[in-house]
Amino acid sequence: MLAENASIFYGAFRAVADVTLPVHERQITAIIGPSGCGKSTLLRAFNRMNDLVQSARVEGKILLDGDNIYAPDVDAVAVRRRVGMVFQRPNPFPKPIYDNVAYGVRLGNPRIPKPELDAIVEQSLRGAALWDEVKDKLKESGTALSGGQQQRLCIARAIAVQPDVLLMDEPCSALDPIATIKIEELMQTLKERYTIMIVTHNMQQAARASDYTVMMMMRPDRAGEMIEFDQTEQIFTNPRDKRTEDYVSGRFG
Amino acid sequence: MTATKHPNSLKRKTRLGEKLIQAFFFFCGFVSIFTTLGIVVALGSQALRFFGEPSINPIELITTTNWSPNIGEIGIWSLVTSTLITTFLALLVAIPLGLAAAIYLSEYATPKVRNTLKPILEILAGVPTVVYGYFALTFMTPLLRLIFGSDVVKIYNMASAGLVCGVMIIPLICSMSEDALRAVPRSLREGSFGLGATKLETSLRVVLPAALSGVIAAIVVGTSRAIGETMIMATAAGAGPNFTFNPFESAETMAGHIVRISGGDVDYNSIDYTSIFIVGLTLFLMTLALNFLSRYFVNKYREVYE
Numbered sequence: 001m002l003a004e005n006a007s008i009f010y011g012a013f014r015a016v017a018d019v020t021l022p023v024h025e026r027q028i029t030a031i032i033g034p035s036g037c038g039k040s041t042l043l044r045a046f047n048r049m050n051d052l053v054q055s056a057r058v059e060g061k062i063l064l065d066g067d068n069i070y071a072p073d074v075d076a077v078a079v080r081r082r083v084g085m086v087f088q089r090p091n092p093f094p095k096p097i098y099d100n101v102a103y104g105v106r107l108g109n110p111r112i113p114k115p116e117l118d119a120i121v122e123q124s125l126r127g128a129a130l131w132d133e134v135k136d137k138l139k140e141s142g143t144a145l146s147g148g149q150q151q152r153l154c155i156a157r158a159i160a161v162q163p164d165v166l167l168m169d170e171p172c173s174a175l176d177p178i179a180t181i182k183i184e185e186l187m188q189t190l191k192e193r194y195t196i197m198i199v200t201h202n203m204q205q206a207a208r209a210s211d212y213t214v215m216m217m218m219r220p221d222r223a224g225e226m227i228e229f230d231q232t233e234q235i236f237t238n239p240r241d242k243r244t245e246d247y248v249s250g251r252f253g
Numbered sequence: 254m255t256a257t258k259h260p261n262s263l264k265r266k267t268r269l270g271e272k273l274i275q276a277f278f279f280f281c282g283f284v285s286i287f288t289t290l291g292i293v294v295a296l297g298s299q300a301l302r303f304f305g306e307p308s309i310n311p312i313e314l315i316t317t318t319n320w321s322p323n324i325g326e327i328g329i330w331s332l333v334t335s336t337l338i339t340t341f342l343a344l345l346v347a348i349p350l351g352l353a354a355a356i357y358l359s360e361y362a363t364p365k366v367r368n369t370l371k372p373i374l375e376i377l378a379g380v381p382t383v384v385y386g387y388f389a390l391t392f393m394t395p396l397l398r399l400i401f402g403s404d405v406v407k408i409y410n411m412a413s414a415g416l417v418c419g420v421m422i423i424p425l426i427c428s429m430s431e432d433a434l435r436a437v438p439r440s441l442r443e444g445s446f447g448l449g450a451t452k453l454e455t456s457l458r459v460v461l462p463a464a465l466s467g468v469i470a471a472i473v474v475g476t477s478r479a480i481g482e483t484m485i486m487a488t489a490a491g492a493g494p495n496f497t498f499n500p501f502e503s504a505e506t507m508a509g510h511i512v513r514i515s516g517g518d519v520d521y522n523s524i525d526y527t528s529i530f531i532v533g534l535t536l537f538l539m540t541l542a543l544n545f546l547s548r549y550f551v552n553k554y555r556e557v558y559e
């Protein structure tokens with residue numbers, strides 16, 4: 001995906017200013033920066049989740065395989081099927097685990113034969129490293145799982161529809177360190193097939209888990225801007241911008 | 254440690270206000286339970302008196318279909334079927350329309366539209382039912398007669414009363430369901446949209462199931478209103494028991510029967526008078542059964558979110 005001069009507004013307030021960002025395929029791109037600088041806003045622009053906010057508006061372009069997803073003839077629903085999302089707080093549906101994973105698949109293909117669906121559910125749960133923990137209780141509610149399991153269920157649910165891109169907004173912020181490590185390991189296997197963008201407040205996580213890093217910062221007019229984008233190693237060892245250096249070394253923000 | 258007492262001592266305090274409030278809440282709960290018991294006792298004792306009459310054979314209550322207690326005919330089915338038919342028709346109108354309106358208000362309407370429509374809806378819920386009764390008689394009945402022919406549709410008929418009763422409970426079902434739908438966390442909707450669901454899919458497959466227990470509660474309250482509805486039935490459904498399954502026939506419902514008898518000048522010792530307690534008791538049992546049924550249903554199908 002590629003953002004070209006993207007600005008995002010809430011009513012008259014410009015929350016994100018003029019971001020141009022190439023997202024590399026089958027790589028993990030982390031977005032970091034202080035609270036309120038527009039990380040979530042930017043991330044949600046990549047699958048048109050901001051459409052759900054009445055006042056939100058996007059200027060500029062965001063391209064998916066060369067097509068602007070904000071072109072007038074583009075269907076936001078179709079975009080979201082190709083660009084999935086995992087949220088900060090795990091939000092499994094209050095349905096059986098099986099139905100959680102099958103949900104998106106059934107939307108796209110209501111008549112899918114049961115064996116085929118079973119296979120997708122198993123494959124997705126395996127993909128999210130959850131299968132062994134839940135294979136005997138697929139009929140139990142997704143909300144009855146632990147927080148870390150719920151978040152992996154949400155990942156399974158997202159990959160079940162086979163998107164091209166996965167957006168993750170602080171997916172580990174509600175999890176303990178062990179569950180966090182699990183998700184990070186999972187991301188490493190997922191990136192073989194998916195392009196991943198992740199917002200995180202955890203500098204070690206960005207350093208450990210991502211290939212590219214976007215550093216955002218708030219301007220004096222409170223609009224968020226991208227101040228640096230580079231390979232993660234570069235950002236953490238040899239940043240070009242002084243503010244990035246201060247931020248990643250924890251002296252700031 | 255010094256000997257001076259710390260202002261925030263850990264000693265147990267008696268919080269008088271807390272105690273009083275607790276007692277008050279207990280009292281309120283007790284009153285409602287006591288009232289229910291009182292109703293059962295009042296209905297039950299009169300019912301026993303009724304069954305004590307020599308001309309009455311209790312088993313005929315459910316084995317015969319003519320209701321005319323003064324000549325010993327006590328087939329309550331004629332009153333029950335009419336009540337069930339009008340209630341069924343009312344729900345046929347009120348559940349789809351009420352739910353659709355609720356989904357519209359909670360999922361589709363902009364805040365401005367919602368804030369205008371909801372108060373209007375609540376006013377509609379407050380219209381006296383006698384007004385609906387005359388609406389049934391002067392509008393719905395002529396309309397039905399126009400559509401189906403005046404030889405088919407009686408002047409007083411269950412269809413008209415039932416349909417209008419449905420219109421009456423739309424606001425109730427809508428308003429209660431809307432509250433339940435709106436209480437579903439936003440994060441669930443986002444999860445659904447994030448998987449490429451449309452608004453309709455999200456509303457029907459995620460929001461509605463998550464709000465099911467609230468929606469069922471709304472339907473139960475609506476059903477109870479329809480079962481117990483008196484004025485619309487007394488005005489438009491007919492003024493005599495009639496065992497029929499044809500909604501275009503005139504037939505008196507249980508509630509309608511009770512007001513007609515108790516409103517007329519019957520002798521308090523007559524069998525006609527005590528018979529209405531049997532009807533009342535049956536009505537009470539029906540709503541009770543409805544409540545148990547819905548509780549079972551909710552426990553079985555509800556989807557719990559945090």
Ligand SMILES: Nc1ncnc2c1ncn2[C@@H]1O[C@H](COP(=O)(O)OP(=O)(O)OP(=O)(O)O)[C@@H](O)[C@H]1O
Nearest residue numbers: 010015034035036037038039040041042053055222
């Ligand atoms: N729905 C909204 N309506 C109006 N303004 C919003 C909305 N969501 C976010 N904003 C504003 O946009 C700016 C960026 O918010 P955003 O949530 O993108 O920040 P963030 O970088 O994700 O912060 P955090 O790290 O705390 O999650 C903030 O000033 C916020 O107040």
Ligand SMILES: [Mg+2]
Nearest residue numbers: 039040041169
């Ligand atoms: Mg955020």
